[in-house]
Structure formats: C-alpha cells, structure tokens
Amino acid sequence: MNYNNILVEEQSPIATITINRPSKLNALNKETIKELSKACKSLDEDSEIKVIILTGSGEKAFVAGADISEFANFSVKEGGKLAEKGQKQLFDLIENLATPVIAAVNGFALGGGLELAMSCHFRVASDNARMGLPEVSLGVIPGYGGTQRLPQLVGKGRAMEMIMTAGMIDANKALSYGLVNYVVPQEELLGLCEKLAGKIVNNSSVAIGHAIKAINSGFNHDTNGYAAEIKAFGKCFGTADFEEGTSAFLEKRKANFPGA
Ligand code: COA
Numbered sequence: 001m002n003y004n005n006i007l008v009e010e011q012s013p014i015a016t017i018t019i020n021r022p023s024k025l026n027a028l029n030k031e032t033i034k035e036l037s038k039a040c041k042s043l044d045e046d047s048e049i050k051v052i053i054l055t056g057s058g059e060k061a062f063v064a065g066a067d068i069s070e071f072a073n074f075s076v077k078e079g080g081k082l083a084e085k086g087q088k089q090l091f092d093l094i095e096n097l098a099t100p101v102i103a104a105v106n107g108f109a110l111g112g113g114l115e116l117a118m119s120c121h122f123r124v125a126s127d128n129a130r131m132g133l134p135e136v137s138l139g140v141i142p143g144y145g146g147t148q149r150l151p152q153l154v155g156k157g158r159a160m161e162m163i164m165t166a167g168m169i170d171a172n173k174a175l176s177y178g179l180v181n182y183v184v185p186q187e188e189l190l191g192l193c194e195k196l197a198g199k200i201v202n203n204s205s206v207a208i209g210h211a212i213k214a215i216n217s218g219f220n221h222d223t224n225g226y227a228a229e230i231k232a233f234g235k236c237f238g239t240a241d242f243e244e245g246t247s248a249f250l251e252k253r254k255a256n257f258p259g260a
Helices: 030-045 076-095 112-119 144-155 155-163 171-177 186-201 204-216 225-236 240-249
Strands: 006-011 014-019 051-056 061-063 101-105 108-110 122-126 130-132 168-170 183-186
Touching: 006 186, 014 030, 014 186, 030 076, 030 171, 051 061, 051 112, 051 186, 061 101, 061 112, 101 112, 101 186, 108 112, 112 130, 112 144, 112 168, 122 171, 122 186, 130 171, 144 155, 168 171, 171 183, 183 186, 186 204, 204 225
Parallel strands: 014 051, 051 101, 061 108, 101 122, 108 130, 122 183
Antiparallel strands: 006 014, 130 168
C-alpha cells in the first residue's frame, strides 16, 4: 500500500510504522490519522505480523501534536466531531488492536502525539524525548483520549498537574511516572523495541490478543475487567496455541505457536 505521510516496513513477524512529516515535526493531520488507521488495521489482519512498532521520522519528534493549522477555525460542532472521529478512527483502534503496538518515542510527544503514544500498549523513549499535553495553552483540552489515558498511566494528581500547567516532562521523569517503560540513547531506541518485540513473538499471539482485551476491559466503565478475564481465559482453552503451549511444556521443548 502507498502512503503519503507514513512509512510501513514489514520484517515479519515485526512491522514498523514511521510517521513521516519531519518538516512539521510529524504533526497529525487528517490524512496521517487516516493512513495510520488503515496501516494498523491491515497489519492487524496480517497473520505474519505479531508486533507493531510505531515511531516518528527524524531525530527531533515522535509527533508534536495534532496539526493545529487544520482545526484553528473550527466551530463547536466541528471540534466535537474532530475528537469523536479521531478517537474512534485511530486512538481507540490502536488501544484495542489484538496485535501489540509499542510506541518508540524518539523526541517530542506533545498533545495528540502523547495521546497516540498512550494509546499504544506500552512506550519506550529515547533520552531526548519530551512529553506533555499542552492543549490548555491553546485554549482547548486534550481530545484524543488524553484526559483519560494520562491519569490511568501516571495517576490523577500528576495528570492534573501536567494538563493544567501545559508543561513538558523529560524522558527520565516520564520513566519515574511510569509513562514510559524504558529510556535509552536515541541510537538504541529501535533496537530495544525490536528486542522487546522479539520476546513477545515467542509467545501465543492469540493469548496476547485475549490479554490485551481483558486488561483494557478493566479501564472501560461499561465492562467488568474480571468478567472479561474469565471469558477470555476460557476461550484460550479452545485454541491450537493452548494445545501447543501446554504440550510443549509437558514434552520439555520450546513451543512453536500456530497463532490460532
Ligand atoms: N501542528 C502543526 N504544525 C506544527 C505542530 C503542530 N502541532 N508542531 C510543530 N509544527 C510545525 C511548525 O509550525 C513548524 O512549521 P514551519 O516550519 O512551516 O513554520 C515546524 O513544525 C517546526 O516547528 P518549530 O515550532 O519551528 O520547531 P521548534 O523546535 O522551534 O519547536 C515545539 C518545537 C514542539 C516546541 C513546537 O513546534 C511546538 O510547540 N509545537 C506545538 C505543540 C503543541 O501545542 N501540540 C499540541 C497540539 S493540540
């Protein structure tokens, strides 16, 4: 597939999506959101791909936010629609993807950029990364899930402070907050993400998909996480991956999961 704003590199079982608008610090315009959504769906449907790494091009930015030039003249109705469509099209989609998505935060992750990183299943940052939700400095609030996912990840008080001050935190503070799982020099960022992806692909992709669903259920007010876990746990018993995983353990060999 050809895209104008993103690059997709598949090295099965790992795919890397690079947001590629470096002159605009990879800001998310409408077209980029659409392309990211399409690429994520297509990689999720590809049974050869077991992990997706999402990063930004260049050395300066992961994503410096939603493209401010696109919504500066919006009405109340258009503003609401922008958030609703974006959440559904991309941010909720990534969070609920059965294929794990790792955000490789290689620089500024601001506004929609941090919201995008937070919709990924976990984050790894380079030591030059800076993160924040500066929306109130523009007279608006985070609209791509930031008011919900930031407190989930760092706690309510820290999220309140970050959102109210519109300030940025550096990579080490993000690490101490639990917003990112690791901080490494920029040249080691993709290597570490690939190493983590390498550990993930050894496991049952079907079980991982169920685990993502069960974990997310606990953060959704409409679902009961424990009930979702019970249902997902039961479903695992009907999978070829479970048969292979348990047989391999009992036969003292490494499992070779069929992914079904
Ligand atoms: N939307 C649209 N364009 C953006 C953008 C965004 N969110 N963030 C950066 N850009 C553009 C700039 O307008 C500039 O374009 P130009 O060269 O055509 O003028 C280009 O990217 C480079 O940015 P610049 O501001 O010159 O880089 P800098 O190193 O001086 O500053 C930042 C970097 C990240 C501090 C600064 O770009 C910034 O504050 N961006 C907006 C962050 C934000 O508020 N995001 C939340 C949006 S809801």
